[in-house]
Amino acid sequence: MADGVRRGRIDTVRPEHDPIRMGRAPRQDRHGGEVYVYRRTGAPCLVCGTAIVTTRHAARKLYWCPRCQRRPAV
Numbered sequence: 735m736a737d738g739v740r741r742g743r744i745d746t747v748r749p750e751h752d753p754i755r756m757g758r759a760p761r762q763d764r765h766g767g768e769v770y771v772y773r774r775t776g777a778p779c780l781v782c783g784t785a786i787v788t789t790r791h792a793a794r795k796l797y798w799c800p801r802c803q804r805r806p807a808v
């Protein structure tokens with residue numbers, strides 16, 4: 735929380751996925767700081783590089799990495 739107040743944004747990625755540590759540009763989005771999937775459709779997953787996908791579900795958008803966030807086996 736203190737980091738979020740100090741930076742004026744909320745980053746929810748692990749330190750190893752921070753833009754500086756990964757050598758990538760910071761996320762530019764009016765909805766906030768660094769995230770793994772939210773509003774990153776088509777962008778590479780920060781963990782595995784697979785393109786993030788999205789779909790509509792109950793009038794909301796769902797974002798996920800199809801490799802890291804597979805449907806559990808039943």
Ligand SMILES: [Zn+2]
Nearest residue numbers: 779782799802
């Ligand atoms: Zn992934």
